[in-house]
Amino acid sequence: MANVSGNAPSNETNKSSKIDEQQSAQPAFPNTRWMNVTTDLSRNPGIFEDVFKKIKDLLPPSFEGAKLSVTKMLSSHFQVSHSMTLSSGSNSGYKFGANYLGTQLYSQSEVFPVILGDVDPNGNANAQIIHQWSDKLRTRILAQVQSFKMAGYQLSMDYRTQFTTTTVTLANVDLFSSSGIAVLQHLTRVTKNLDIGAELLYQSNPMIPGGHIGITSFVSRYRGLDWFTALKLSPAGVFNVGYFHQKSNSPLQLGVEFEASLAAKETSATFSYQYDLTKANTTFRGMLDTNGLVSAVIEKRLAPLPFTFMLSSSLNHAKSAYRFGIGLLIG
Amino acid sequence: MIQQQSIVPATGSSVVVSSIEEIPATDDDDDLFVEDETTLERIIALKEMFPETIRNTLGTINSTLLNTSKLAYDKGRSAAWWITSSMCVLVFPILIQKELLQIAEQISHEQRSILLGPQAATSALSGSAF
Numbered sequence: 001m002a003n004v005s006g007n008a009p010s011n012e013t014n015k016s017s018k019i020d021e022q023q024s025a026q027p028a029f030p031n032t033r034w035m036n037v038t039t040d041l042s043r044n045p046g047i048f049e050d051v052f053k054k055i056k057d058l059l060p061p062s063f064e065g066a067k068l069s070v071t072k073m074l075s076s077h078f079q080v081s082h083s084m085t086l087s088s089g090s091n092s093g094y095k096f097g098a099n100y101l102g103t104q105l106y107s108q109s110e111v112f113p114v115i116l117g118d119v120d121p122n123g124n125a126n127a128q129i130i131h132q133w134s135d136k137l138r139t140r141i142l143a144q145v146q147s148f149k150m151a152g153y154q155l156s157m158d159y160r161t162q163f164t165t166t167t168v169t170l171a172n173v174d175l176f177s178s179s180g181i182a183v184l185q186h187l188t189r190v191t192k193n194l195d196i197g198a199e200l201l202y203q204s205n206p207m208i209p210g211g212h213i214g215i216t217s218f219v220s221r222y223r224g225l226d227w228f229t230a231l232k233l234s235p236a237g238v239f240n241v242g243y244f245h246q247k248s249n250s251p252l253q254l255g256v257e258f259e260a261s262l263a264a265k266e267t268s269a270t271f272s273y274q275y276d277l278t279k280a281n282t283t284f285r286g287m288l289d290t291n292g293l294v295s296a297v298i299e300k301r302l303a304p305l306p307f308t309f310m311l312s313s314s315l316n317h318a319k320s321a322y323r324f325g326i327g328l329l330i331g
Numbered sequence: 332m333i334q335q336q337s338i339v340p341a342t343g344s345s346v347v348v349s350s351i352e353e354i355p356a357t358d359d360d361d362d363l364f365v366e367d368e369t370t371l372e373r374i375i376a377l378k379e380m381f382p383e384t385i386r387n388t389l390g391t392i393n394s395t396l397l398n399t400s401k402l403a404y405d406k407g408r409s410a411a412w413w414i415t416s417s418m419c420v421l422v423f424p425i426l427i428q429k430e431l432l433q434i435a436e437q438i439s440h441e442q443r444s445i446l447l448g449p450q451a452a453t454s455a456l457s458g459s460a461f
Contacts, residue, residue: 275425277425277428277429277432279432280428280431280432282428284424284425284428286420286421288417288421292413294416294417294420294421295420296420296421296424298424311424313420315416315417315420317413317416317417322416
């Protein structure tokens with residue numbers, strides 16, 4: 001099934017965690033104004049894509065080669081980053097990224113509009129604009145250029161109410177060749193612990209036999225005190241089960257995900273963990289896979305200076321290929 | 332099987348062979364060699380003492396054991412390597428970091444108790460790089 005809202009710029013998660021870190025440093029974003037929030041969104045189940053997000057966030061961001069990244073805040077709203085990757089892979093080189101945070105504050109950790117972009121001299125660029133029009137409606141526009149050609153563009157809109165979230169996404173819509181992808185997703189909180197959602201993906205492309213295809217899938221998430229289980233079923237033959245566990249205030253978070261695909265007739269299970277040693281300013285993430293892949297990433301903040309040191313290792317036992325990476329993020 | 336006629340000249344006597352062994356027709360020295368089998372072949376032929384089914388069963392068990400132990404050795408090597416290298420990468424750094432943290436805490440504890448007396452040593456401690 002096409003993953004429509006994937007391929008977000010890789011530095012997005014770094015930046016939103018930097019937003020949170022900045023948040024804890026100062027009480028609010030400077031030069032912002034509070035926006036009027038009328039609905040109580042505390043029981044909102046989040047968006048459909050985020051049902052498995054907590055488990056996927058435990059996966060280590062492993063890389064190969066050396067990485068150096070410098071981030072500088074030019075003002076309280078604008079941030080610029082230069083990163084150099086020295087690796088024998090295809091993404092070696094220099095990348096320039098810029099980040100703009102707007103003036104509308106909706107909660108302690110969310111400011112809108114957010115404009116993210118990065119570009120590199122090999123002709124690849126990513127850009128994203130996220131804006132919240134009211135406390136219920138949020139839109140996101142994403143564009144990606146690869147090797148000087150437009151590779152994808154997507155517009156998505158979320159509408160949140162007290163217990164439900166509805167998302168509409170349009171991707172790669174090209175009226176001249178009548179091709180495009182439209183996705184409609186809905187997620188509802190049914191009881192205090194149970195969320196159920198459904199998705200309809202419609203793709204129109206002259207190359208598909210019949211001209212168009214529609215795929216549905218269903219998702220559900222059951223929450224317990226320290227854990228949650230999530231299930232994703234698609235009549236097209238894709239089946240995903242996940243389990244996440246974090247005992248309250250424990251530094252260890254565990255996640256297991258099992259994936260089965262009837263069309264490709266293969267299954268795989270992934271076990272991942274994250275261990276935070278806050279006293280040592282270190283985070284360890286590890287992953288173990290039934291395909292014979294083991295990977296781990298260590299991130300350490302070198303305390304008085306704003307440096308983050310990263311070590312990554314990726315062992316592919318099935319192919320006997322071992323890859324290691326070293327990185328330093330400044331700022 | 333070769334039978335020799337008495338027309339053969341007197342230097343060789345006719346030999347009638349009733350065993351399955353083959354004797355070259357003109358080689359007459361063989362009657363001195365009563366044993367036509369080597370010692371090893373005789374020992375191997377002892378297997379005919381046992382019935383066919385037992386022989387086959389023992390043969391199967393033997394080859395299964397050999398193959399299983401070869402397989403176990405190979406898989407054992409593979410498993411030992413996989414487990415050791417994965418633990419090196421997943422678990423070992425955490426243990427090292429915890430050990431370093433404990434040693435750093437101990438050092439700062441000692442420094443504080445030397446500097447400010449045992450009271451101050453139990454107050455909040457400072458972390459240091461690495």
